[in-house]
Amino acid sequence: MTGKARARAEGATILAAFEAAGAQPVEADILQPADTLLDLYGEDIRARAYVTADPLRGELMLRPDFTVPVVQMHMADGAEPARYCYLGEVFRKQEHRGARAAEYLQVGYEVFDRVDPVAADAEVFALFARLLAPLGLTPATGDIGILLAAVRGLSTTGRRKAALLRHVWRPKRFKALLDRFGGRVPVPESRAALLAGLAAGTRPDPGAPLIGLRTEAEIDARLAALAEDAAAPPVSAEEVGLLDDILDLAAPAPAALAHLRDLARALPAIAPAVERLAARLDALDARGIGVDTLAFEASHGRTTLEYYDGFVFSFHADRPGLPPVASGGRYDALTAVLGQGRSIPAVGGVIRPGLVADLGGLGPC
């Protein structure tokens, strides 16, 4: 068999196992409307997805993943609870020369269930761990919900929290904002001059007429926000330290949990998220996962496309340069964005059958 045929055969085996686990097989169009994806992911998706166009439907993208169309399908007419599975190509434009594939198969499993999200997390992870067991992969887990809760729990302005939450998935930007809000870096000179002028009641004269769609009122609103921010005290060194501590946390799950419980004493806002992690570890343990050695990183999944907002996981082969064989996580907020007012807790993941085949295959599941 050729590489593609072997990948498809592995994918079919995994899809059958997902069906046996109770999922309903679904299909998604390869041509997806570009505006939905652009609205969700921003300009970065253009660098990663193939963009095309036709005269009737306008700008389109070759499906860069299944999650968005599957969520849309479920939000439009799905029954609850629901489990879906799928198998098909995804297309990822590569900006660098090299061996990374621009089209490959994904086989996925998604659970929409509002009754017991922790159980659903454990169900997906345990299913993937069982199926992938023959390959001897290394799993890694994380929980973006803890970081989100920590930011929401800071004792600072709503505007600062919103700015940090917006950049949780851009680690460099997040750190720069935290440094600024924590008073760890000096205010840029131009900003200091602007603030001094505002404090004295003078609005700077640009010496140029206002052009473009952004209005005078929008500029004034931001000037007011800057003045308000300058008047607010910095985020305390203690709280910045707590966030740094969470961001750097990487340990076997039980040790990570104990450490997070310690942190929750100083930052009670994370306690519910930490107890969710505890409950998830119990649920994983009940499904036979060896949680004592399971790797946990609080920052895991922060650099992927920004829709995971809770439990995240991946499975890696011990081969340098190889992308994760499987990955997934919880994306409750995405269902709200695509649900036009409705939302449902959702978790899922994908396996790359091409990599499974390269690693020797699963054999009969």
Add this chain to the structure above:
Amino acid sequence: MLKLGVPSKGRLMEQCFGWFAERGVTLRRTGAEREYAGAVEGIAGVGLVLLSAAEIPRELAAGRIHLGVTGTDLVRDTLADWRDQVAELAALGFGHADLVIAVPAAWVDVDTLDDLDAAAAAFRRAHGFRLRIATKYHRLVREFLREHGVADYQLVDSQGATEGTVKNLTAEAVADITSSGETLRANHLKVLADGLVLQSQAQLYLSRAADLGAGDRAALADLAGRLGVALPDGM
């Protein structure tokens, strides 16, 4: 025949011809005045190809020309992993231009990329779409803004008169080439303090993809010696 691609018209062509002439290599157009044909004199085995500066990166990458003169901006925006595809042999000292991010001068609240990012977030909430930045340098601008963590923007394509897009309400900001900043100022735009994406100038590039016969190697070594440029290892 070793093929040298140079810009086919304008000041860039003249300055390019001048740079080679100073080093004893005469480039000249041949045939009728409007015909794009050329010759290299004073050195054997080298042919001249007159091309649009914008097409030279692609021709180098494809190996259809061995050497080419074009701007750093065009090579880096057009070619993925450009260092694997071409080698920079010499900066020619002309064609200087900066690729910069500029916003309306009346945006007194925006001076840095940090401000642009915050303004973009508020703009999206107010207008229901992402703040538009007009440019023709999609790869360079996107990579720059990603590196600096600017979100909630979109790039809109503008192949010319980019500075006018804000006034015409087809963009809120621009990323464009400027040398003196005059055109930006005349269009009521200002450059962000940390908005310099790339400092560009004309460069002599060597293709890593073009086949070199024995005669071509000799001609390349001869030409490099005459121009006083070092060739990368193995060339």
